Amino acid sequence: MEIEEKHNPNSHERLKPRDTPKSWSELPLDLLISVFKRLSFANFQRAKSVCSSWHYSSRQCVPKNQTHWLILFPEDNNSDNNSCTLFNLEEEDKLYRTKDLGLDFAKSFCMETYGSWLLMCNRMHNLYIVNLFTHERIDLPPVEAQRGVTKMERTLDDDVFRITSHNGKEYKGIRLRSPVLWIDEKTREYVVSWELRGLCVVYSRKGDTSWNQIPETSSCCDIVYRDSKLYFLSLFGQFRIFDFSGESPQETFQCGVIVERFRLGIQLRQRSNSLSIVATKLVVTVTGEVLKVEKLWRPRSETWSFRVFKVYSSGFLKKHDRIYSLGDESMLLDQGITVLASDTDGFIKNSVYFSVSHGKDVHDMFLFNLETQTTELLHKFNCSSVQFSRARWFLPSFRQT
Numbered sequence: 001m002e003i004e005e006k007h008n009p010n011s012h013e014r015l016k017p018r019d020t021p022k023s024w025s026e027l028p029l030d031l032l033i034s035v036f037k038r039l040s041f042a043n044f045q046r047a048k049s050v051c052s053s054w055h056y057s058s059r060q061c062v063p064k065n066q067t068h069w070l071i072l073f074p075e076d077n078n079s080d081n082n083s084c085t086l087f088n089l090e091e092e093d094k095l096y097r098t099k100d101l102g103l104d105f106a107k108s109f110c111m112e113t114y115g116s117w118l119l120m121c122n123r124m125h126n127l128y129i130v131n132l133f134t135h136e137r138i139d140l141p142p143v144e145a146q147r148g149v150t151k152m153e154r155t156l157d158d159d160v161f162r163i164t165s166h167n168g169k170e171y172k173g174i175r176l177r178s179p180v181l182w183i184d185e186k187t188r189e190y191v192v193s194w195e196l197r198g199l200c201v202v203y204s205r206k207g208d209t210s211w212n213q214i215p216e217t218s219s220c221c222d223i224v225y226r227d228s229k230l231y232f233l234s235l236f237g238q239f240r241i242f243d244f245s246g247e248s249p250q251e252t253f254q255c256g257v258i259v260e261r262f263r264l265g266i267q268l269r270q271r272s273n274s275l276s277i278v279a280t281k282l283v284v285t286v287t288g289e290v291l292k293v294e295k296l297w298r299p300r301s302e303t304w305s306f307r308v309f310k311v312y313s314s315g316f317l318k319k320h321d322r323i324y325s326l327g328d329e330s331m332l333l334d335q336g337i338t339v340l341a342s343d344t345d346g347f348i349k350n351s352v353y354f355s356v357s358h359g360k361d362v363h364d365m366f367l368f369n370l371e372t373q374t375t376e377l378l379h380k381f382n383c384s385s386v387q388f389s390r391a392r393w394f395l396p397s398f399r400q401t
Helices: 021-025 029-036 041-048 052-058 264-269
Strands: 003-005 069-073 085-088 096-098 108-114 117-122 127-131 137-139 151-154 161-164 170-172 176-183 190-196 200-205 211-214 220-226 229-234 238-243 250-256 276-284 290-298 303-312 329-332 337-340 351-358 362-369 374-379 390-394
Touching (some): 021 052, 029 052, 069 108, 108 390, 117 176, 176 220, 220 276, 238 303, 303 351, 303 362
Antiparallel strands (some): 069 390, 117 127, 151 161, 161 170, 238 250, 329 337, 351 362
16 A cells, blocks of 8 residues: 655654564564554554564454545645545544545546445546555446447537437436445456436446446435345335346345335425434345335434334345344445444444535544434544545555555
8 A cells, every 4th residue: 555644754653672673573473463453554554564574474464444534535726636635533633645546536526435446437427446555447338338228328528428218218418326336355356336317227347348237227226235246225115136146147036115205405404303314225234134224314403313124134024123233233334234343443333334425525424323322423524624625435445465
């Protein structure tokens, strides 16, 4: 990983051996690995640069990362549009800047993240995946390259698209909604999916030269991809599971799920003190169960709440019961998954981590405790110290180099 500290680079003391420099390099391998496994990502990077033996030891394990980071994208008039600023919750007094990635971030929009990978869309609606730390880039097929009954063509204006649905109805303009990104850190196999203007869900995998349309997936409410399965929920309550382990996706499950209608903009402006549903999300647990999560907002008291229902558990559930505890798991709502939690490792069990945007697409990160029904602001980023156009929280993953 190549990042530069923006200020006060000497704020952390360097290791100072009391005997000779060799005493540090001769520490037992198992002891060093045990230490490295307990370090935060930032301290992991510092420690592995101490000497060659420490660097070798660091390669035997993966840095612990149970903390969200914030990525700040540059403004269009910034002299350095090819790098981004990073903020780590564990180091509230520091900002980092990535190396020049050769990409004009000011003219691109981040649609989704997966680990340290970003799904980006530029102003010409060209899509690509980029890794913030390894600088790898994967260009995706042109959005107008569609396989299915819905047709799309790019007009002479180049940024305007003409879309023709299966029944011959024409639309102008493109809307890429409910984006999904998954990538294997070792093989670089990937799946990218999004909804095309409410008409259908499309996907592309490694080696594809076009976007493949999934039939009967209109009016998407939410999509989640985990463990070679794509989970789809429509606004009208159609819940479907597609298995992506083979050459082509196969539907393995379908049922009806109640989806309460919501109107985000209007409800956030209302000043009543009743709870209003502002989003309905799918979340896949560690064990493969699927949860429907209703995100609620109480305008007058400006408080958040959540209702969680189990809709799938290795088969059809006759009744979608509400659940009140996640046990030893934490829910990462933005990612649509749960993870095993340890209060000492960063994530707090039986809690929902979620972000809320405001202003320049700045997201505050919150934690909602399902047991106490209380919300805690994890961090409110002070944007006065840096110029940027947009911001987004993500949960980095790190591959050893």
